[in-house]
Structure formats: structure tokens, C-alpha cells
Amino acid sequence: MRKPRRIGFNTGNCCRRSGSKSNSCERLSVQNKQYDLCQNVLSRLHTAGVLRHLVLIGSWCLVVYREYFRDVGVIHAVRTRDVDFLVPQTPKFHGKVDVPELLNDLGFITGFRGQHGVMMLEHPEVMIEFLVPEHSRGSDKPKDLPQFGVNAQALRFMDIALMMIIQLPFGAIPVNVPHPAAFALHKLLIVPRRTNAEKKQKDLDSAVQVLKLLDKKGELSIAQDLLAKFPKPWRKVILKTLTDNRQGAIAEQLT
Structure with a gap:
């Protein structure tokens, strides 16, 4: 080895x-x-x-x-x-x-x-x-x-x-790790549930940078396909988290 x-x-x-x-x-x-x-x-x-x-x-x-x-x-x-x-x-x-x-x-x-x-x-x-x-x-x-x-x-x-x-x-x-798309969507879903401001910001920053890199890699569609499989309430939370934090362009690409 x-x-x-x-x-x-x-x-x-x-x-x-x-x-x-x-x-x-x-x-x-x-x-x-x-x-x-x-x-x-x-x-x-x-x-x-x-x-x-x-x-x-x-x-x-x-x-x-x-x-x-x-x-x-x-x-x-x-x-x-x-x-x-x-x-x-x-x-x-x-x-x-x-x-x-x-x-x-x-x-x-x-x-x-x-x-x-x-x-x-x-x-x-x-x-x-x-x-x-x-x-x-x-x-x-x-x-x-x-x-x-x-x-x-x-x-x-x-x-x-x-x-x-x-x-x-x-x-x-x-x-074994979650695909970066799954990682980012999970982070965005739990951001509003965070009570610690530092952890909330860290999760948001991690998710956004991963989604932007997926976009550069031409794989943002993977996140889009995964998101489509989520229950509607989860999708709404994720998209709202993005738009509320000045990431509306990414939210639009995911819909």
C-alpha cells in the first residue's frame, strides 16, 4: 500500500x-x-x-x-x-x-x-x-x-x-461520505434550526461554498435532482434559507 x-x-x-x-x-x-x-x-x-x-x-x-x-x-x-x-x-x-x-x-x-x-x-x-x-x-x-x-x-x-x-x-x-450535493442540502435544511449563531453561519457558509463548487464542476443538477425528491416542506425551507441569505441565484438554479 x-x-x-x-x-x-x-x-x-x-x-x-x-x-x-x-x-x-x-x-x-x-x-x-x-x-x-x-x-x-x-x-x-x-x-x-x-x-x-x-x-x-x-x-x-x-x-x-x-x-x-x-x-x-x-x-x-x-x-x-x-x-x-x-x-x-x-x-x-x-x-x-x-x-x-x-x-x-x-x-x-x-x-x-x-x-x-x-x-x-x-x-x-x-x-x-x-x-x-x-x-x-x-x-x-x-x-x-x-x-x-x-x-x-x-x-x-x-x-x-x-x-x-x-x-x-x-x-x-x-x-464513505455523502455526495457534496447531499451534504449541502442537509446543511441548508438544519440552518434555521440552529440556535448557536456561529454554528448557523458555519453551516450556511459550508453549504454555499459546496454548491458553488458543484456549479463550477457542472454538477449542480445533482443537487437539483436530489432536492426534487425531498418532501415539499423541506424544499421550501432549503430554498428560503438560500434566498434569506442573499443566495437567490443558487435557489433559482435549484428549482
Whole structure:
């Protein structure tokens, strides 16, 4: 297997300077640590045969999409500690891998949050959670995934990510991610539900830049076709989110 390609950041010059550039250097150093750790996690899950049954979602998708869009532009990825994996309701995994044990020596500890004990794998650089689509409302209890030794929180609208899955490399590791069109439409649907202004803006910015890059790539029609399959109330929310945020031209292209 060829050596994984590392998407790194040049910190040599900024580390010799002070002030705001020194702070930038520290942020880049953290990003490098996060990237390396995430790649180690993905590598272990891949070797154990688990990764092909998971879908990477959330802001880390933007890192993976760089390869997809490299011929049309640069995608700006603002990463968080959160690394979220979506699990189909019936993963076709017939073995048993204790994921917390698999990642234990990387420094992950198992934590729980909420009344019903949603499991998290916590590390100073990264926090891993597992999610499943919510198909019946009214219960906050996580779904047990004994084949992976974890449980998963059920969330609404996660089915969107499963509508169109593609496989892209994270370094040399094949990773399942939602097609960028599905990623963007999902973000636009949840933007109005966000109560945190910073997260709301981040989701909006991520969705818009992905849609613009799809347009440059000549693939905005994929988003249009996906949107047409959504329930009418979802379509209205997505188009209104765009028009309310000065992206009426994109909204028109999607209709």
C-alpha cells in the first residue's frame, strides 16, 4: 500500500514570528494534530473492516471533498473536534469489533452524555460520536450497536446523507461520505434550526461554498435532482434559507 498522503500545513515561517501570526501557528499545529489523529482512527477502522460500514459526516467531509473539487477550486474546511460517523439502520457487518478498545491506546476514553447515556469517544484533539437516522420520534434513547461496542444517537434528516454516498480518499484510506450535493442540502435544511449563531453561519457558509463548487464542476443538477425528491416542506425551507441569505441565484438554479 502506498504511503498515505498527508494534507499538511506549513508552519515553519509563522512559528518564528510573534503576535497574531504566532496564534495562527498554534491553530495550524492543532489542525495538523487533529488531521494525524483522525487519519490514525480511520486507518484502524479500515483495517478492522468497520469503516466501509460507516459514513463520515459533518465538517470533516470538507477535508475529504478537497480531492473531489481539486480541478475547480479550493474548498475551505473549518474543522471541529467532532468526528461523526453515520451508521445505516441495518449495517451489514457480521463480525464484532470493540471500537472503544480498538482506539484506546490512541488516548480515547469512553464518556457518556445526556439522561440516556449517549456514548462518546473523547480525546483532547477529537471527539467521536456515532449517529443513526431517526425513524420514530419521541425517544431520546440511543440505539445499541453491539457489533461495534458503541451506541448511536438517532437524529432527524440523517437519511439525506444516505441518499447518495460516494467514496473518496482521506490520504490513502477510502472513506464513505455523502455526495457534496447531499451534504449541502442537509446543511441548508438544519440552518434555521440552529440556535448557536456561529454554528448557523458555519453551516450556511459550508453549504454555499459546496454548491458553488458543484456549479463550477457542472454538477449542480445533482443537487437539483436530489432536492426534487425531498418532501415539499423541506424544499421550501432549503430554498428560503438560500434566498434569506442573499443566495437567490443558487435557489433559482435549484428549482
